[in-house]
Amino acid sequence: MMKLYHHPLSGHAHRARLLLSLLGAEHELVFVDLQKGEHKSAEFLKLNRFGQVPVLVDGETVISDSNAILVYVAKSLGRDDWLPETPAVAAAVQRWLSVAAGELARGPASARLITVFGAKFDVEDTIQRSHAILKLINEELSASDWLVAGQPTIADVALYSYISSAPEGNVDLSAYKHVLAWLARIEALPGFVPFQKTAVGLAV
Amino acid sequence: MMKLYHHPLSGHAHRARLLLSLLGAEHELVFVDLQKGEHKSAEFLKLNRFGQVPVLVDGETVISDSNAILVYVAKSLGRDDWLPETPAVAAAVQRWLSVAAGELARGPASARLITVFGAKFDVEDTIQRSHAILKLINEELSASDWLVAGQPTIADVALYSYISSAPEGNVDLSAYKHVLAWLARIEALPGFVPFQKTAVGLAV
The missing domain is CATH 1.20.1050.10 (Glutathione S-transferase Yfyf (Class Pi); Chain A, domain 2)
Known part of the structure; x- marks a missing residue:
């Protein structure tokens, strides 16, 4: 199952979550405590050098940047209605x-x-x-x-x-x-x- | 032939021109006089509501935003080496x-x-x-x-x-x-x- 590293007050994270939900893609939300600086921890920086939520993890694939996650989700689910290819x-x-x-x-x-x-x-x-x-x-x-x-x-x-x-x-x-x-x-x-x-x- | 509305000192315009040139796509450069405010003229705003260079015109198709032009050029030339689709x-x-x-x-x-x-x-x-x-x-x-x-x-x-x-x-x-x-x-x-x-x- 895809994992979305997020924070509920991040609009970038909501952007990713919204598409997953609209497309009915099963996913697990992983809370990143921005107040405690978890997004700047060594562990998180291994996922995303930029130290930002959201990050999407799908098996071995790690996608940073909310727009990139939109592209990945639409393409990996074959939804060319949501991301037309012409x-x-x-x-x-x-x-x-x-x-x-x-x-x-x-x-x-x-x-x-x-x-x-x-x-x-x-x-x-x-x-x-x-x-x-x-x-x-x-x-x-x-x-x-x-x-x-x-x-x-x-x-x-x-x-x-x-x-x-x-x-x-x-x-x-x-x-x-x-x-x-x-x-x-x-x-x-x-x-x-x-x-x-x-x-x-x-x-x- | 594709037309690129540009200004030689705009990095966004250079971005589009660079890809056209790297891919060997024949194109005509149309100079937009930013100093004279041509990018805010009624005529130019019909091409791009945002009043910015570059704009690419390919027949009936009008593409604004330099990143969008990169996507259009790579896809329309079928260059999935430059824009992989996986x-x-x-x-x-x-x-x-x-x-x-x-x-x-x-x-x-x-x-x-x-x-x-x-x-x-x-x-x-x-x-x-x-x-x-x-x-x-x-x-x-x-x-x-x-x-x-x-x-x-x-x-x-x-x-x-x-x-x-x-x-x-x-x-x-x-x-x-x-x-x-x-x-x-x-x-x-x-x-x-x-x-x-x-x-x-x-x-x-």
Whole structure:
């Protein structure tokens, strides 16, 4: 059975867990105590040199990076509905994985790191970056129910966790009606698991 | 023939151009005048809502995001040596595409944006992030000539441009001997095209 090393308040870990659950892939959750620094222990660094959750272990295969886990899970389960393989559609999915690792990390994920984990980022810059990317995603979703190819793919999964939790970082979503409708569509998918909410300001 | 909308000082554009050249794919370069704001013109925004180079146009297909272009080019040319399709190896490639969009963008690419384009980022934080990711990449390359599967893949291409130009952002590479040897290996590949150097401090 696949093992997912995770922490319930990590949106990157939720991203991986969400796909496993949506695809009905049996898996075991292994809690990594970030507060105790378990992700920087010698044992964990053997799994992932970067010292980050999530990590997926499937037999002898070890996959780090949440986007990489999405690719691995979709491909190893043969789900080319969730990761289409034609060049143009695969590239369109990749574009959103890049956004998840880039604009989303630097925007809403960072805004939440400030309020939930006490990260020392520039608040104003982070909130402004968050709205810049949300505006673009909202425009994209004005024409289609899903980010790519009119169907749910790993692109939607990659963006869900940190957009749904953006209000925890004081990023107001109310102006983005297409984004809100898309979040609700994801939450209505069979197998959906929610991302645990945090009391904002609570050090964890 | 494929058209690549680019700017010679954009590392993201070079990333796309480098793969096209390494794979011997005939292409036309279309210069986008970033200084004149052509990337924010109504015409260009129709190609890429994000207002960024590069964009690849192949007949009716329009691909934005440099990583997405790498995926499109490798797949459409059927080069599964450059983008292997087995789940674990495809995931390993994806991990580095995430690093290219994440840690590399926030590290060496941002450091160069400060010196070359006058971006108002925190210099100390950016340089420190650059060395953190370079240290990890150097460790990774201590065991293998290439980032994934012991052969050149789009993962190497995705990381090349902003690592090779890191010194332009005052990020010294001399401590990273495995990285330096890897840069030289990429530069020795048939079809390699260099990333244009800028006189640091010259506003462009």
